[in-house]
Amino acid sequence: MIVNPVLAKELRDRVRTWRSPLLITIYGSALAGIGGLNYYFQTLYSYGGTQALRLGLMTFATLAVVQLILIAFLAPGMTASIISGERERQTWALLLVTRLSPLSIVVGKLLSAISYIVLLVLVSMPIYSTVFLFGAVDMRNLLQIVLISLATIVTIASIGLFCSALFKRTVTAIVISYMVTFFLFGGTVISAGVIQSLNMEKWSRLNQTPPTPFIVNFCPLVALGSALPEGVNIIPFARPVQSTAVTMNGQTMLSQTVPAQAKPLVPRPVWQVNLILDALIVLVCLGLTVWLIRPLRAGNKKGG
Numbered sequence: 536m537i538v539n540p541v542l543a544k545e546l547r548d549r550v551r552t553w554r555s556p557l558l559i560t561i562y563g564s565a566l567a568g569i570g571g572l573n574y575y576f577q578t579l580y581s582y583g584g585t586q587a588l589r590l591g592l593m594t595f596a597t598l599a600v601v602q603l604i605l606i607a608f609l610a611p612g613m614t615a616s617i618i619s620g621e622r623e624r625q626t627w628a629l630l631l632v633t634r635l636s637p638l639s640i641v642v643g644k645l646l647s648a649i650s651y652i653v654l655l656v657l658v659s660m661p662i663y664s665t666v667f668l669f670g671a672v673d674m675r676n677l678l679q680i681v682l683i684s685l686a687t688i689v690t691i692a693s694i695g696l697f698c699s700a701l702f703k704r705t706v707t708a709i710v711i712s713y714m715v716t717f718f719l720f721g722g723t724v725i726s727a728g729v730i731q732s733l734n735m736e737k738w739s740r741l742n743q744t745p746p747t748p749f750i751v752n753f754c755p756l757v758a759l760g761s762a763l764p765e766g767v768n769i770i771p772f773a774r775p776v777q778s779t780a781v782t783m784n785g786q787t788m789l790s791q792t793v794p795a796q797a798k799p800l801v802p803r804p805v806w807q808v809n810l811i812l813d814a815l816i817v818l819v820c821l822g823l824t825v826w827l828i829r830p831l832r833a834g835n836k837k838g839g
Contacts, residue, residue, distance in 0.1 A: 541635065541643025542650075555651070562609075562655050566601060567662050573597045591669025596767045598666070599680045602659055603759055606652060606688055607716050614648040614695030615712035618828065619705040637825045641696065645821070649692045656684050672764060679762040683806055687755040690813040691716055693820035700827040723754040727772055747772050751805065758809035773805065 577590045621627035630640060663680075666672050695712040702708040727748040738745040751757045751772040760773025 539639060539643040539646070541630075541640055542646050559655065559658055562605065563658050563662070565605070566598060566659050569601050570594055570598050570662060570665070588669060588671040591666050591671030592764055592767050594669070595663070595666040595672045595676070596763050596769055598659070598663060599684075599759055599763065600756065600769070602656070603684060603687060603755055604720075605655075606684060607691065607720055607755075609655070610648075610652055610688055610691035611695045611712035611716050612709060613652065614645075614692045615699050615708040616705045617644045617648060617696060618699040618824075619702060619708045620699075622703055623705060631828070637828050640828065641821060641824050645689075645692055645696055648696070649688050652688045652692070653685065656681065656688070676762070676764050679806065680759065683755065683759050683762055683809070686810050686813045690755075690816050691719075693817045693824075697820040697824045697827075700824045719753055720756055723750050724757065724771060727751045752808040753812055755809065758806040761805035 573594050574590065577586075577593060618627065621630060635643075663677060691712075694715050695708070698708040698712040698715070699705075702711065727750050730748040730750070731745045734745045754772075756770055757772050760768070760770030763769075763773070
């Protein structure tokens, strides 16, 4: 079995420090504590009947949202210093003169960064398992949440790795990485709200609800909200309202003029579109990172 030497070295260095078990403990305690507080406040005055199902749904949604937010805070700081930190320690040149290709270096660095965050997600699975006691969530919902979390981890890690290769200073790389991450989580929702408000007057004349702007598909939180069970609407744009216009014979017809036999186009769920966009972002970031660290690329030829 061939093991990437960069990955093996990074994993050994990461798990040998006292910070690793401490971070796992803090992460698990924070997730369990927030879930416990949600359970306490939900059952403070009454509990029973259909409230048990509601409690299970809200606890599951709370845990999923909190976990994704924790990932957004942890991933940029753990990935944006990978390459720039090597430059500051003056060990990057030694890594480039090895027989490893730039792609192997980038993949090893990326896997070493996301493997630890994936471990945090796996540690949280026993906490999620308590939700099954209420009977409101099935295994399909849990697998979708895990898939979205893993895709978000890889996406943010790829962005942080690209920033680390683009900027020489670690502080700059971390700041830019956090800015991009916060834009994905919050800026996309704010931009969608502005776009929708600007189009509100035009669509109100047609007695139609403005369609959800496409930019919300980049937001991991919206994707997460669209994968939550029905009845949980805690994230805006998670259940996007689409216009009921359909296309027939090359012409777009509004709902008032659609024949009875015509069926409106059903859009894909936001989380599915988000996964496709995440894959594109990862490929672009990794490709640019490999190009930036190539020793013989244009601009790095001087000096041999």
